Amino acid sequence: MASETPAGDLRLANLTKRFGVFTAVDDLSLTIPQGSFFALLGASGCGKTTTLRMIAGLEEPTSGQVLLGDRDIAGLRPYKRPVNTVFQSYALFPHLDIHENVAFGLRRRGIRQVTDQVERMLALVQLDGYGRRKPAQLSGGQQQRVALARALINHPQVLLLDEPLGALDLKLRRQMQIELKRIQTEVGITFVHVTHDQEEAMTMADTVAVMNAGRIEQLGAPADLYEYPATAFVANFLGQSNLLAGEASGRAGDEVPVTAHGSRFAVPAARARVDHGPVFLGVRPEKLHLAADPGAVPGAHQHLGGVVTDASYVGVSTQYLVRTAWGSELSVFVANSGVGGRFALGTPVTAHWDPRHAFLLPREPGEDDQTAPLLDEPPVGVGS
Amino acid sequence: MTALAHVSTPAGEPAAPPTPRRGRHRLLPYLLLLPGAAWLLVFFALPLLQLAAASLYDPSGSLATGYAMTWAFGNYPAALEQYWPQLARSFGYSAIALVLALLMGYPLAYGIAQKAGRWKNLLLVAVVAPMFTSFLVRTLAWKTILSDNGWVVGLLRDVHLLGPDGRLLATPFAVILGLTYNFLPFLVLPLYASLERLDPRLLEAASDLYASPLRAFQKVTLPLSMPGVIAGTLLFFIPATGDYINAELLGTPNEYMIGNVIDSAFLVRLDYPQGAALSFLLMAAILAIVFGYLRKAGTEEVL
Numbered sequence: 249m250a251s252e253t254p255a256g257d258l259r260l261a262n263l264t265k266r267f268g269v270f271t272a273v274d275d276l277s278l279t280i281p282q283g284s285f286f287a288l289l290g291a292s293g294c295g296k297t298t299t300l301r302m303i304a305g306l307e308e309p310t311s312g313q314v315l316l317g318d319r320d321i322a323g324l325r326p327y328k329r330p331v332n333t334v335f336q337s338y339a340l341f342p343h344l345d346i347h348e349n350v351a352f353g354l355r356r357r358g359i360r361q362v363t364d365q366v367e368r369m370l371a372l373v374q375l376d377g378y379g380r381r382k383p384a385q386l387s388g389g390q391q392q393r394v395a396l397a398r399a400l401i402n403h404p405q406v407l408l409l410d411e412p413l414g415a416l417d418l419k420l421r422r423q424m425q426i427e428l429k430r431i432q433t434e435v436g437i438t439f440v441h442v443t444h445d446q447e448e449a450m451t452m453a454d455t456v457a458v459m460n461a462g463r464i465e466q467l468g469a470p471a472d473l474y475e476y477p478a479t480a481f482v483a484n485f486l487g488q489s490n491l492l493a494g495e496a497s498g499r500a501g502d503e504v505p506v507t508a509h510g511s512r513f514a515v516p517a518a519r520a521r522v523d524h525g526p527v528f529l530g531v532r533p534e535k536l537h538l539a540a541d542p543g544a545v546p547g548a549h550q551h552l553g554g555v556v557t558d559a560s561y562v563g564v565s566t567q568y569l570v571r572t573a574w575g576s577e578l579s580v581f582v583a584n585s586g587v588g589g590r591f592a593l594g595t596p597v598t599a600h601w602d603p604r605h606a607f608l609l610p611r612e613p614g615e616d617d618q619t620a621p622l623l624d625e626p627p628v629g630v631g632s
Numbered sequence: 633m634t635a636l637a638h639v640s641t642p643a644g645e646p647a648a649p650p651t652p653r654r655g656r657h658r659l660l661p662y663l664l665l666l667p668g669a670a671w672l673l674v675f676f677a678l679p680l681l682q683l684a685a686a687s688l689y690d691p692s693g694s695l696a697t698g699y700a701m702t703w704a705f706g707n708y709p710a711a712l713e714q715y716w717p718q719l720a721r722s723f724g725y726s727a728i729a730l731v732l733a734l735l736m737g738y739p740l741a742y743g744i745a746q747k748a749g750r751w752k753n754l755l756l757v758a759v760v761a762p763m764f765t766s767f768l769v770r771t772l773a774w775k776t777i778l779s780d781n782g783w784v785v786g787l788l789r790d791v792h793l794l795g796p797d798g799r800l801l802a803t804p805f806a807v808i809l810g811l812t813y814n815f816l817p818f819l820v821l822p823l824y825a826s827l828e829r830l831d832p833r834l835l836e837a838a839s840d841l842y843a844s845p846l847r848a849f850q851k852v853t854l855p856l857s858m859p860g861v862i863a864g865t866l867l868f869f870i871p872a873t874g875d876y877i878n879a880e881l882l883g884t885p886n887e888y889m890i891g892n893v894i895d896s897a898f899l900v901r902l903d904y905p906q907g908a909a910l911s912f913l914l915m916a917a918i919l920a921i922v923f924g925y926l927r928k929a930g931t932e933e934v935l
Contacts, residue, residue: 306836326839339837343855352851353841398841 256317257282258303258406258438263312265298272298274462276312280406280440280455285432287441287453291485295462296442297336300408303440304333316405327356332399333408336415338391340383346370346394347379353402369397372431389420396428400435409441413448425451446486450474458482474532478521480609480618483530490536490578491528491618493611498524504608509574513550513606520608528609528618533579535605538568538591539598551600554578556591566590570599576617687908695902707909715893715910719917722889725804725879726872729811730819733868734861736812737819741860742853745827759820771810771881778806778882802884810878815871819864826860827853862929870918890914 258280265273273295280286288296301307303314305326314322321329332353340349350369351362370376373393383391392412399407409428413421429452432439443449449456450470457467458481466478473486483489494508503514504523513529520527537549545551554570557577561584568580568591578599582590591597686699691707693699712719744755762770777784778800785801788794800806830853838848876891885892890910897907 304840306840325844326836327842327844331840333837333840335833335837335840337831337833339831339833341834341837341852343852352838352843356842356847356851402841 256405258440259313259315260299260303261313261315263299263302263314264310265295265302265307266310271462273302273309276462276464278457278464278467280438282405282438283436284455285429285439285441285453287443287449287456288459289443289446289449289456289485290459291444294459296444296459297410299459300333300410300440300442303406304331304408305329306333330405331408332402332404332406333410334392334395334399334412336411338383338395338412338415340391340394340398342383345380345382346375346386349383349394350379350398350401352398357402365401369401372400372434373397373427388415389424392416392424393427396431400431400437403435404437406438406440409439411443412441413443413445421445421448428452450486456486458485460485476519476607477530477609480528480530480611480615483528483607483609484618488533488579489530489618490533491530491609491611492576493615493617494527494529496520496522496524496527496608503603506608509572509576511552514603515606515608516604519604519606522608522610526611526613526615528611528615530607530609531601531605533567534565534581534583536578536580536599536601538570538580538582539600540591540595542598545598545600548602549600550603550606551598553596553598556593556595556597559590559593561590568597570597577619579619683908683911686904687912689905689908691903691905693905695904699904704905707905708913711906711909712913715890718888718893719890719910719913721887722873722891722914723917723921725808725887725889726811726869726875729808729815729872730865730869732808732812733816733819734865737816737823737864738861741820741823741827745824746830746832756824759817759824763817767814767877768881770814771877774806774810774813775801775881778809801882802887804883804887806882807879807887807889810882811872811875814875814878815868818867818871822863822867823857823860826857826863830856858929862926865925866922870922873918874914 260276260278260280263273263276264271276295276299288299290296298307302309302322305321305324305328309322312322313320316330321331341352344352347363347366347370350366354362354365366379367376370379373396375390375393375397378386378390378394383394386394392415395412412428413424416424425448428439428441432452441449441453450473453470455467456470456473458465458473460481466473466482473482477483477486477489480489480491483491492508494506494513496504496506498504499517499520500514502517504517504520506513506515506527506529508529515529517523539545539551542551542553552572554572556568557571558569560567563584565581565583568582570578570580572578580599685701687707688701688703688705689699689707690702690704691710740759744752744759748755776782779785780799780801785794785799788800789796789798794800834852834856835848838852839845843851873889874891876889876895879887879889879892880895890913894907894910894914897903897910
C-alpha cells in the first residue's frame, strides 16, 4: 500500500512543538531527500526525538507542516502514515513470537499471505529460523534487528530510527552500524536516524543535522561538518576542538588576520565564518603538531609555545595537554606512527598547525578559550 | 606430629564449612514452609478428610443417635437429584455476575492503571474501601436500597420501568446485583496489576504499525492483560458460586443457591451426610470448570 504511492522527499516546514512554556522544537525547517540516510544529532533534550515523534505522528506539532512529497501528513493518525519507527526500547510485542511481531504491520493492513515476506525480511536481518521464538528469548542485538525487520517489512516511505543502538554494547553497536548502512543501501528507503552519538551519526549518515535547543545548528555531510564547523557548539559536539578567543579585523587578501592573546595568526578567508569582531580561532587536536624546538616548525605553519602538562597514551595516539603562556590548555593528539620518543611532562614545546586546517567561528564578546578535556574514548577518526 | 597436625588444619578448614552451610540452605525452604503447612494440615486437610468421611455416613443416622460409616456413595446421586436446580442456579447467577463484573471491571481497571495519573492510588483505595466494612453489612445496605419503599424502586415505578407492584428485592436481579457488587474488587485488583504493567510504548508501536486504537486494544492490550483477566475471573467466580449471603438477604427461596442448601443442611436440617456430599459436589464442579477454563485460556503464567 505505502510502497505504491509515489514517494518523495520528506520536508519539515516551520515545525514547532511546545510543552507548556518549554519549546522542544523551534520553527524547524529542513528537507530530507528521498532515499538518503539522514541523522539528527544532538544531546538529550535538544528536541531530536520530539521531531522524530512528530514525523511518526506520535506527537502533534504545535504548528508547522510535515510534508511527504506534496502531501501534508501532520494531521494524520500514526496508523495512517506511510512511516514506520524502530523504537529505542524496540517495543517488541512480548506475547507474540518473532514471526508474528514482524508480520504485525502486514496483518493490520489485511494482507493474508505473510510467510514469504516475513522470512525474506528475517533473512535480511540475518535471523532466519528465529521465527518461533519469543522476544524475551533473544539477545539485545537480535531484538534490535527484529524491530528493524518489523518496520522495514511495511516498505515505509520513511523509516524512523530512535536511538536504535543505544542499548547495545560498543562492539555490537559498531557491527549494527555497518549492518544498518548495508540494509539502507539495499532497500533504498529514506532513513531518519536520531542519535546522540556523533560517531554513529558520522559513520552512517549521508547528511547530518546537529540540533541544539530545538534548532538546527548546522546541516551537511559528516566530513564538511567536521572539517569546517559553523558554530562553537558544533565544533565541540562533533569531535573536539581547541578554540582560542581572538579578534579579527576584516579580510586582508585571501586571509583573515586574527589577534589572540597578543599573538597574530591568519586563517584562509574561505575558512572564516566571520571576518571581523570577536572570533574563535579553531584547530582540531589531531591537526596540531608538537615540536621540541621552534626552529623545527615548517615555514608555512603557525605556532604558539607552551608546556606539556598531561600525556595519555591511548595506543594509536598520545593525547597531550599543552598549557599556553596565558594559562589555557590545548589538546593535541599525536599519532604514534613515528619511532621518536614522547614528550615528558613539563617539557617546553611548540604547537604548530597548517593554517589551512584552522577555522574562524563567531564568538560572543564575553566568551573565553574553549578546549575540550581529554576523553577516555578515542575521538572520531582515531579509534576506528 | 603436632606440627603436621597444625599444618593440615588450616589447609583443610576453608573447604570444610560450606558443607553444613549448604545443608542448612537446602533445609531452609522447608523450615519456612512448616508453619503454613502445619496450619493447613490442622485447619484444612484434616477437616476436609472429616467432611469427606461425613459425606459417606449412613444417611439414616442423626446427630442425636450418631452416624455410622457405611460408605454410602448413594448420598451423592441422592443429593444431586434433589438439589441440582440450586447447583445449576449457583453457576448461572455467578456466570451472569461475572460477565457484568468484567464489563464494569475491565474499563475501571484500565482507567486506573493507564489513565488515572496522580489519582491512581486514591481510586485504588476507593475500589478496596468497601471491604473495610463487613460483607454482611454491605449486603444489608443493598437490601435497604432495593427495598419496596426505597427511592430506587419508587423512581423506576415513576418512569414505568417497573410496574406499580414491581419490585427489585427478592428477585434474581437483586441476587445477581449483590454478587456482582460484593466480588467486584477481587476481579479489579488482579486486572489492575496486569494492566498497570502494560508498557504504553507497545501501544505506540502498534499504532505505528497500522493498528487503529480498537485493533491495538484487541491485539496488544487484551492479550497482555489475559493473566489478570484469568486470575480475576477465578477470584471472582469461585467465591461467588459458593456464596449464600446474597441469595439469603436479597432473594427468596426461589433464588436460593447451593450455598443456602448446604447452610441449611448443616445448621437447620442437621443432615450432615447430605451437606457434606453437596459441599464435595460443589467443589468438584468448580474444580472441573476451573481446569477446563485454564486449559482453554492456556496461560502457563497462572498454573
